[in-house]
Amino acid sequence: MQYRKLGKTGESISAIGLGCMGMSFAYGDTQEHNGQESLDTLELALDLGINFWDTADMYGQGANETLLSNILTKKRDKIFLATKFGFRFHDDGSYYFDGSPAYMKQAVEASLKRLKVDVIDLYYAHRVDENVPVEEMVGAMADLVKEGKVRYLGLSEASAASVRKAHAIHPIAALQSEYSLFTRDVEGSILDTTRELGITLVAYSPLGRGLTTGTIASTATLSDNDFRKGLPRFQDGNFEQNLQTVTALENFAREKGITVAQLSLAWLLAQGEDIVPIPGTKRPKYLRENAAAADVHFSQADINTIQQILDQQAVAGSRYTDAGLKLVNR
Template sequence: MKYRKLGTELEVSALGLGCMPMFGIGAGMYGKADMAESLATLDRAIELGVTFFDTAEVYGPYKNEELLGQAIRGRRDRLVIATKFGFDLTDLPNIGTDSSPANVHRACDASLLRLGIDTIDLFYQHRVDPDVPIEETVGAMAELVQAGKVRYLGLSEAGADTIRRAQKTHPIAALQSEYSLWERSIEEEILPLCQDLNIGFVPYSPLGRGFLTGQIKSRNDLDADDYRLRDPRYSEENFDQNLKLVDVVKTVAGRHGCSAAQVALAWLLAQGDFVVPIPGSKRRATLEDSMAAVDVKLTDADLDELEQAAPIGGTSGPRYGEAMMSMVRL
């Protein structure tokens, strides 16, 4: 495993592990997970030198943090644990944003208990709350740093102005947002801003929710309750068009004798040493395949070919439905 820094100080493995598939928002969000295999996957990640683990209060909800807490018990000191707050979960399944200072403190204390740790290494606001000024939210997060409950602060899917205002309130170590070969709009303004402000960038869904692996060849490959059947880019009208990109990724992979997933992750790693993708996995086989991407070196010709196949805005369909799109880049 190789290592990088988020911000100026927080060292993490160059690839982290997104734990969401183990317990997402709703059963079977990305196919059903087996808890024994999920725990074995977390164990294997630690064996491979992965130090960066990403979870959230809303995953499960709560169960994902509990699972990760179980897995890391007795070996906490080696690891960087990131979790997120920012939702009102009092009226499930109706979920709204809540980044009030009171909820910031409540969520932190509850996450610490579920994870079984004394300090959260990286505490993200999961989605910007339009009803609470970011200065108030980050101010409350900063109080957690002062109290020793949190080490570093992060944002997720925040817009440029929000990032700037947050950074003036307290240093932000990382921004987490969707970024991959099929979702590159972040490059237009957000990614350069993070680089300028020395904020680490953590791409989630770096494999296009599994699409870029080439393992999903039709919608019939997904379980009936799989979230992706409602994903606009997986829809019947967009699926075949988006497979054209996968064909190019596979071609590059063939030249390197590696998997398509490894090419997609290697492409992200090549975008800058402040970029730390967190591919999600709930099985050891996919984990091991993804983590091997740190040793894949794409040539300039590879990068040019992928650039032409996956221009900004080139993917067919929006990345989310209307409701979820309304919660990003605020």
Template sequence: MGMSQSYGQGDETESVATIHRAIDLGVTLFDTADQYGLGANEELVGRALKGRRDQVAIATKFGFVPGDGGGLGIRGDKAYVHEAANRSLARLGVDHIDLYYQHRVDDTVPIEETIGAMAELVQAGKVRYLGMSEAGAETLRRAHAVHPIAALQSEWSLWTRDIEAEVRPTCRELGIGIVPFSPLGRGFLTGNVTSVDKLAADDMRRNLPRFEGENFDRNLAIVQRLTTLAAERGVTAGQLALAWVQHQGDDVVPIPGTKRRKYLEENVAAAELALTAEDLAAIAGTVDAVAGDRYRPEMQKLVGR
């Protein structure tokens, strides 16, 4: 996502080089969405993976559409599912999508209709596996009864742990893999974000409650504790935070985003960290209370449907 929107200006040359380097380092899952850059990110991923398609799994998502007053709406009706998938296939330049997610649940359409339409894509050979994003436990059960759900993509990190109460147990009961996005707290847990003023004017984090005013200052204490703990182990705060998510289970596949090879290599190295139960407890202990919600109310209401 960050290569095409939300985190300042992108650089296609560096983006493509980063994707190629990721493959060389053994990364096999690449995640995008039709919403990222309004299709531009899928096109970028398609160009970067051309000639290397058989080495990777491509995941993309559908569901967000332009809403009233310049905001975002959601569509999960059967006709739109098929339209969106065909557009994504064309932009990616592939004949099938490995993992196709509903980006957010459309509460105006029965989930059975949405998943039924997605299942038709599997039957047509356009999609291999189905996924959902930020869905609630009951919705997951209903969806899974229509067609097996392979993966749930939701935010999960040291400072966003709400899926642990109901959603994670449901996923494990049903055999659904968990794909945590923003496992580094949108970059905050790396310790590299020390001032909102240093972020690009169009950086989405300027509009997130946790990055605002007193919330930001209070949350910096988390990063300071994490940084101290990481220094004792000879790694970065980001690597420790990412390794914590990676260690939550064999069914957990975090997808840290980056625009640059430098941070990609740091993230990949985190997969090699071996953490004991005591280590995991110490890492989790750096977070006492998080100041601020994940999103503003209009986006927060789309979580856990």
């Protein structure tokens, strides 16, 4: 495994991290059904040198943090742990964002208890609250650093302006935002800002929520409770158009002797040393495949070919529903 520096912290994190959300949330069957496989995947991650693990208190309403605690209690010193706060659930299962200092204080204590750790390495605000000034939210998060409960701070899906405001209050080590061959919103002002300030860009959903894994031939194969069925990019017509692009990328990946998932991750790594993708999986075989992408190197000609494939047709459908889009880039 290759390693990269986290912002200006001096910490070394694996160039490819592990997104743990799918083990407990969003993508159909969760760890309730295959908890042992998820635990095996977590153990294998350490064997492969993947020390950067990403979770959040909302994943399975705390279940994912509890799952990780099974490994953390035994191997805490081997893991650079990131979790997030802010999303709260209504009784009907719907959720909303609360970035208030009062809620944050409750959330961090609950996370520490579920994770069974004394300190969280990287603590993210899961979004920016339109009702709470980002300076107020980050100021309260900074208090957690002073108290020794959190080591470094991060934001997720924040605008360039919010990143600047937050960084002026307390150093921001990482900005986690969606970034992949199919989602490139961060390119431009956001990435320019993180680079100016020395902030790592942690790329979530780097495989396009499974689009660029080559494993989804039809949305009919997705479970009824898989939230991707509600995303515009996976709707009829849009999905088929996007699959054409995936097929073209698969053909090029085959020429290079790699999988399309490895191509996707290697492309992200090639965008700069400050980019760290966190592909999610609960299956050991896909974890091995993802980890091997760290050893793939592209020439400029390869990068140009990938761009030519992407230029052939636009991505069909937005990455979130209208409601989800209201929560990003603010």
